Amino acid sequence: MEEIPKxxxxxxxxxxxxxxxxxxxxxxxxxxxxxxxxxxxxxxxxVQNCNRNEEEAMKQLNHPNIVKLFHxxxxxxxxxxxxxxxxxxxxxxxxxxxxxxKYNGPMPRQIDSFLQLASGLEHIxxxxxxxxxxxxxxxxxxxxxxxxxIVVTLKWADFGLxxxxxxxxxxxxxxxxxxxxxxxxxxxxxxxDGRECRGDIKSDVFxxxxxxxxxxxxxxxxxxxxQNKEEILKNIKEGNPVNMQKINIFLRNLYENDLLQKMLENxxxxxxxxxxxxxxxxxxxxxxxxxxxxxxxxxxxxxxxxVTGNIEELIQFPIDVxxxxxxxxxx
Numbered sequence: 001m002e003e004i005p006k007x008x009x010x011x012x013x014x015x016x017x018x019x020x021x022x023x024x025x026x027x028x029x030x031x032x033x034x035x036x037x038x039x040x041x042x043x044x045x046x047v048q049n050c051n052r053n054e055e056e057a058m059k060q061l062n063h064p065n066i067v068k069l070f071h072x073x074x075x076x077x078x079x080x081x082x083x084x085x086x087x088x089x090x091x092x093x094x095x096x097x098x099x100x101x102k103y104n105g106p107m108p109r110q111i112d113s114f115l116q117l118a119s120g121l122e123h124i125x126x127x128x129x130x131x132x133x134x135x136x137x138x139x140x141x142x143x144x145x146x147x148x149x150i151v152v153t154l155k156w157a158d159f160g161l162x163x164x165x166x167x168x169x170x171x172x173x174x175x176x177x178x179x180x181x182x183x184x185x186x187x188x189x190x191x192x193d194g195r196e197c198r199g200d201i202k203s204d205v206f207x208x209x210x211x212x213x214x215x216x217x218x219x220x221x222x223x224x225x226x227q228n229k230e231e232i233l234k235n236i237k238e239g240n241p242v243n244m245q246k247i248n249i250f251l252r253n254l255y256e257n258d259l260l261q262k263m264l265e266n267x268x269x270x271x272x273x274x275x276x277x278x279x280x281x282x283x284x285x286x287x288x289x290x291x292x293x294x295x296x297x298x299x300x301x302x303x304x305x306x307v308t309g310n311i312e313e314l315i316q317f318p319i320d321v322x323x324x325x326x327x328x329x330x331x
Contacts, residue, residue, distance in 0.1 A: 013071055014042055014080045023089075028078075035070050035082035043081040050079035057162040060127050065120030067140055067157040086140035086155065090211070093141075094219025105143055106152050111288055114212055115281045116154040121208055122274040125201045129162050132199060134207035135182035136214055181221060181232050182207050185266050188237050202268040205277060209263030216247045216255075222264075239266040254284055 013035060020032040022041055028049065033042035045051070058069035068084040088103035095102035107113065117139060124131055131138075138158045144151045180188075184206035187199070213222030220226070222243050223235040235242055241264060244256065259280050265271040272280070 013073060014040070014082045030083075032085070033082070038070070039085050040070060040082045041085045043083055045079045045081075047074055047077060047079055050074065051160050053162055054159045055081075057129055057159040060129070061124065061159075063120055063123040064153060065116045065155050066123065067155045083157075084142065084155070086142045086157075088141045089137050089157075090139040090141065090154065090215075091136040091219070094136075094214070103141060105141070106150055107141070108152050108154070110215065111281065111285050113154055113215060115278070115285065117156065117208065117211065118274065118277045118281055120154075120156045121204060122278050124156065124162075125204070125274045130199055130201050131156065131159065131162050131204050133158060133160070133179060133182075134204050134211060135179050136211055137179075139211060181226075181229055182210050183236070184268070185236050185239065186268055188233060200268045202271045202273065205263050205271055205274055206265075206268075208274075208277070209260055212255075212260065212263070213241070213243070213247075216251060217243055220246070239264075254287070259284070 015034045022030040022032060024030070028043060028045035031042045031044065033040055035042075055069075055072055058067075062068070067086065070082040070084070072079065072081045074080065087105065092101055092103040093107065108116065121131070121134070134156070138156060140155050140157045142153045142155055144153075184200075184203035187203055210222055214220065220243055221232055222241040224231040224242055226232075244252070244260070247256070259277070262272040262280075263277060
């Protein structure tokens with residue numbers, strides 16, 4: 001296994017600025033910095049807490065919907081990771097309007113947000129890796145300006161709990177891993193017969209379904225109130241997504257039976273895979289594209305459809321009739 005190169009006075013590749021802190025947690029802290037002249041996020045971790053699993057996982061991952069690791073090194077005190085710089089995490093989108101940490105920038109339209117996150121997770125699983133901490137805080141928002149156009153992309157981050165899986169897509173677990181409100185029911189159940197509790201890549205799929213639900217509900221949790229974590233855990237164990245009915249009826253007609261319910265199956269064996277999630281989202285996007293074209297035709301007066309009632313129905317769908325170039329950003 002490759003060692004992190006030692007950081008000394010003659011070899012300092014990552015320039016961090018501790019006064020510009022982006023975040024902090026049990027793992028350490030994240031600051032703004034530079035690597036080879038490029039603005040980056042610098043994750044700084046105590047040397048004794050450096051996670052080889054995370055380093056190895058991120059070295060393997062190369063995908064537009066996964067935060068990129070550019071370089072890692074250490075000195076006698078800390079390990080330093082130069083990571084792709086993003087503007088916010090997904091949970092910041094749902095903060096109160098007067099919260100200074102709220103993200104108010106553009107976002108991809110809903111279907112594209114889902115496809116980006118699903119494609120990133122599919123890539124993780126294709127390399128026989130399980131993330132084990134899928135949640136809004138670990139979905140980052142990247143915003144870049146290219147040719148006078150803003151490109152917004154969602155990317156999975158924080159692979160500190162990631163682990164390799166076997167050919168069946170499972171791995172051993174010595175203890176419960178992940179964030180309890182964003183975890184699959186099979187990981188919450190005690191092993192009554194004394195068998196080893198095992199992680200499953202489909203546990204990531206369940207957690208991703210929770211993130212999709214959070215987006216639908218503007219920050220609410222599908223399984224209960226964010227202020228009552230015990231209620232959420234109870235409902236996850238019992239397979240009771242109490243807030244599903246709060247999702248707009250047209251969105252539920254598009255997503256609930258064909259996608260969300262299949263992602264939120266209580267048993268991993270009946271839950272769909274990350275690849276099947278991508279395929280289903282692509283099918284939904286095709287339906288929405290057809291609806292967009294139908295609405296454009298109605299609005300232009302060139303439609304062969306009966307206009308009466310059709311426009312009122314079509315505008316209920318999450319479509320962007322003005323998105324001629326397909327970007328569909330929300331301002």
